[in-house]
Amino acid sequence: MSKNQPRSTFADLLGILGSAISAAAAEENGRSARPQDLRRLGIDPTEFRKIRRF
Structure with missing residues (x-):
């Protein structure tokens, strides 16, 4: 296992979290x-x- 693996995993997690927040905010704002x-x-x-929304 490389030394950068934990950093890479953490960066991926932050990227996913950022995408979830961005997508939720966009939909919430129409x-x-x-x-x-x-x-x-x-x-x-x-x-x-x-x-479709109800």
Whole structure:
């Protein structure tokens, strides 16, 4: 295991958390979430756009 593995894992975790916050804030403010944020979260952007609110 390399010396940079913990740092890389922590950076990945922060990136995922940042994408989740960004996508949630965009949807809450009536904007579309960025496709790259949705992909990082494992969500297909095309399918996500098909979801309708009640």
